[in-house]
Amino acid sequence: MFESIGWAEIxxxxxxxxxxxxxxxxxxxxxxxxxxxxxxxxxATGAREQLKSEIGPEFEEFRKPLEDLRKIRDFDPRRAVTKHLLNDLEDDYHHKPNGHAPSTSGQAPVVQPPVQRPLGYNERPPFDPDAT
Structure with missing residues (x-):
């Protein structure tokens, strides 16, 4: 009931x-x-028990949509979007290079680009004349 109230608020x-x-x-x-x-x-407990006794076994069928609504209420869109975006990027990078699924038909393996390391102290970034 008081899940969103912390010790500081109390x-x-x-x-x-x-x-x-x-x-x-x-x-x-x-x-x-x-x-x-x-x-x-x-x-509240008495009302729930009374409904359960009057409705019978169908009570669980009514509780299922309520549990689904509770899951929606606890839904955090920021966490869901972050998880969705990061999982898609990770899947795309590791499993589907160039947007295609990896093939096992004897073709040469796709070479992954080298991992860039952070620049050291007083180290200049690489210069690409074609990019300017």
């Missing part, structure tokens, strides 16, 4: 509660909050 909430409620009312407020959350959790 600490800020405690300090804010201490200033707003004061040290004498803060324990009472924390106890009330704990009881309320426990009741809400019990109501």
């Amino acid at each position: 600490l800020v909430l405690i300090v804010a509660g201490l200033f707003i409620l004061g040290p004498e009312r803060l324990p009472e407020a924390a106890a009330w909050l704990g009881k309320t959350l426990r009741k809400v959790r019990e109501y």
Whole structure:
């Protein structure tokens, strides 16, 4: 339930509660909050159990789309795009040189370009007159 709240946010909430409620009312407020959350959790569990008993075996069929929606909610587009792009580049570089699948029909192997090393201290980059 509180997966996105970290320890820093909890600490800020405690300090804010201490200033707003004061040290004498803060324990009472924390106890009330704990009881309320426990009741809400019990109501949700009871409702789920009641639905499960009334619907029967079809309940799992209804849960499957909800689990799919939960996966979509947890979807991180930045990580997915990065993974997709890097995997495609890696696959293209190692498995499909020049956009074709490697052949095993006796042809000469495709020579990979040499790996470029970083320039050393005071080392000049190579000069290519055709590139300018």
